[in-house]
Amino acid sequence: MESNILGRIAPNSTPIQADMIAYEGIVPKIGEYVIIEGDEGPLLGMISNVVRGAIELSRGDLLQANYYDKILDLLGSPSDWSKATIRIIGGLNGDELSGLPRSPPPTGALVRRAPKYLLSKIFVPPNGRGLRIGKLMTREDVDVYLDPNELVARHLAILAVTGGGKSNSVAVILEEILRMGGVAILFDIHSEYVGMSFSDCEHCEVEVIEPVLDPNYLSVDELASLLNISYSSAAKMYIYLKKAYKMAKTLLNKEVLIDKIDKAGIEAEKDDLLAGIQAILTLSLEEDGEELIHINSRDRDSVVGLISRIEYVRSSYGRVLRPTAGELADHLNYGKLVIVDLGQLGSDLTDVVVGKTLTTILLRAKDKKVGRGYETFPTPVLAVLEEAHTLIPPGANTYTSIAAASIAKEGRKFGVGLCLVSQRPKKLDSDVLSQMVNKIILRIVEPEDQSYVRRATEFLSEEMISYLPSLNVGEAVIVGPMIRMPALVKVRYFSGKRGGESLDAHRLWSEGLHRRLSASPDEYYGSIGD
Numbered sequence: 001m002e003s004n005i006l007g008r009i010a011p012n013s014t015p016i017q018a019d020m021i022a023y024e025g026i027v028p029k030i031g032e033y034v035i036i037e038g039d040e041g042p043l044l045g046m047i048s049n050v051v052r053g054a055i056e057l058s059r060g061d062l063l064q065a066n067y068y069d070k071i072l073d074l075l076g077s078p079s080d081w082s083k084a085t086i087r088i089i090g091g092l093n094g095d096e097l098s099g100l101p102r103s104p105p106p107t108g109a110l111v112r113r114a115p116k117y118l119l120s121k122i123f124v125p126p127n128g129r130g131l132r133i134g135k136l137m138t139r140e141d142v143d144v145y146l147d148p149n150e151l152v153a154r155h156l157a158i159l160a161v162t163g164g165g166k167s168n169s170v171a172v173i174l175e176e177i178l179r180m181g182g183v184a185i186l187f188d189i190h191s192e193y194v195g196m197s198f199s200d201c202e203h204c205e206v207e208v209i210e211p212v213l214d215p216n217y218l219s220v221d222e223l224a225s226l227l228n229i230s231y232s233s234a235a236k237m238y239i240y241l242k243k244a245y246k247m248a249k250t251l252l253n254k255e256v257l258i259d260k261i262d263k264a265g266i267e268a269e270k271d272d273l274l275a276g277i278q279a280i281l282t283l284s285l286e287e288d289g290e291e292l293i294h295i296n297s298r299d300r301d302s303v304v305g306l307i308s309r310i311e312y313v314r315s316s317y318g319r320v321l322r323p324t325a326g327e328l329a330d331h332l333n334y335g336k337l338v339i340v341d342l343g344q345l346g347s348d349l350t351d352v353v354v355g356k357t358l359t360t361i362l363l364r365a366k367d368k369k370v371g372r373g374y375e376t377f378p379t380p381v382l383a384v385l386e387e388a389h390t391l392i393p394p395g396a397n398t399y400t401s402i403a404a405a406s407i408a409k410e411g412r413k414f415g416v417g418l419c420l421v422s423q424r425p426k427k428l429d430s431d432v433l434s435q436m437v438n439k440i441i442l443r444i445v446e447p448e449d450q451s452y453v454r455r456a457t458e459f460l461s462e463e464m465i466s467y468l469p470s471l472n473v474g475e476a477v478i479v480g481p482m483i484r485m486p487a488l489v490k491v492r493y494f495s496g497k498r499g500g501e502s503l504d505a506h507r508l509w510s511e512g513l514h515r516r517l518s519a520s521p522d523e524y525y526g527s528i529g530d
């Protein structure tokens with residue numbers, strides 16, 4: 001018998017599902033792709049469940065294993081049977097996949113394993129140019145590619161428990177994008193990727209940058225968020241901030257603002273909008289100072305409060321707030337990955353840095369598209385956000401949420417794609433998550449997370465969801481327009497260096513001990529001070 005033949009279709013098939021009785025000695029595997037000989041031509045299907053039994057051991061009254069022993073002593077091995085459930089994916093027209101058939105496959109129809117050439121053809125994007133993500137879990141001889149156009153246009157969520165293989169998947173996708181000359185920015189919340197490099201790619205460049213915010217580019221609402229005030233929570237402070245902001249903006253870059261800053265006795269390095277706002281408020285508050293903006297006497301306390309918030313933010317965020325630093329988006333380029341190392345930053349500042357940068361990227365891409373400048377801004381660009389649930393929680397109005405929602409909605413037109421990575425899908429805003437139409441879902445154990453992901457995913461069947469808890473590291477369900485059909489994929493291991501891999505306590509301790517024992521006490525204690 002032909003080695004690819006698995007079995008024949010059993011009675012009660014439907015156009016979407018059929019049972020298959022396997023030939024002797026064949027135990028079908030879940031996730032295996034098969035070809036069924038349908039009336040209207042061949043059908044492609046996937047095995048979604050398998051049951052197995054033994055004829056001689058199927059009597060209902062064999063209620064002790066001893067009875068099994070006796071029968072097995074007599075028989076040797078029993079006659080094994082297997083029955084598989086096949087979910088029908090669609091009809092095949094040559095190598096082309098079409099819709100579901102209108103009639104079920106006939107009982108007795110032959111079922112074969114799908115040949116490699118066919119599957120290989122299906123898992124490559126239509127134009128043949130794809131991102132090599134890994135192999136089919138059940139067919140290690142079939143490479144799976146993702147369509148970069150659809151990935152950027154319809155965005156991506158990578159979801160799994162911690163240690164499920166999310167960051168490895170991110171690294172693989174970024175590597176493939178850079179090899180194509182693509183443009184990417186990665187917001188590295190836990191400094192996981194700072195040692196990243198790509199092997200065998202001459203033009204691939206990685207730049208790790210410290211997060212900086214140029215206060216001179218911030219909008220009044222972005223400033224208000226940094227100062228932790230809003231119109232609804234502190235209306236007076238907000239109004240005075242807005243007034244002083246307007247004035248400082250008009251005086252910026254004209255030597256005048258620096259004068260005011262000097263006059264108010266505020267220390268600032270360069271033309272600094274935030275210091276300018278502080279100066280305008282301080283001078284306006286002084287009895288005999290110049291009243292740059294009018295302050296009602298009953299609002300003085302609010303303005304004093306506002307000034308101290310500005311002082312606090314300038315002193316505690318001094319490292320990040322750098323006037324004339326330019327924007328992170330300036331660093332983007334073709335064949336280059338920009339890693340923004342956010343590990344040292346608090347969450348409020350992280351939100352503003354990420355939100356601001358995403359907004360700037362979208363604005364520049366828009367301007368480029370409509371011919372309003374930024375002709376050389378590199379697009380399409382993919383922005384990857386790790387730990388997305390911390391910045392885009394359900395229903396929140398964080399800066400990052402607002403920016404992510406705009407990119408989710410409009411990014412496609414201007415070539416800005418978003419990739420959100422999270423181990424807590426249910427803590428991610430459901431609107432934003434459902435707009436990440438492509439998904440790479442690795443191991444997810446928690447039922448609530450599973451059903452949340454299910455609701456936010458168009459193409460995910462109940463059956464695919466049922467695989468999620470049992471997936472091993474790096475094994476994923478991949479769905480969405482970037483792949484021709486939903487598939488179980490073993491993501492390949494990233495071939496470059498990622499940095500931030502798991503802690504190797506044993507190695508670090510033994511190396512440290514070796515250094516301690518081999519150094520003289522003077523050298524050792526001397527070197528600790530370095």
Ligand SMILES: Nc1ncnc2c1ncn2[C@@H]1O[C@H](COP(=O)(O)OP(=O)(O)O)[C@@H](O)[C@H]1O
Binds near residue numbers: 161164474493502
């Ligand atoms: N596809 C894979 N093949 C082999 N090992 C993998 C794969 N994906 C992840 N790993 C390993 O599993 C560990 C956790 O992976 P990681 O991507 O950091 O998980 P996560 O980001 O989901 O916490 C890493 O040490 C990594 O080397």
Ligand SMILES: [Mg+2]
Binds near residue numbers: 166167168192
């Ligand atoms: Mg990770």
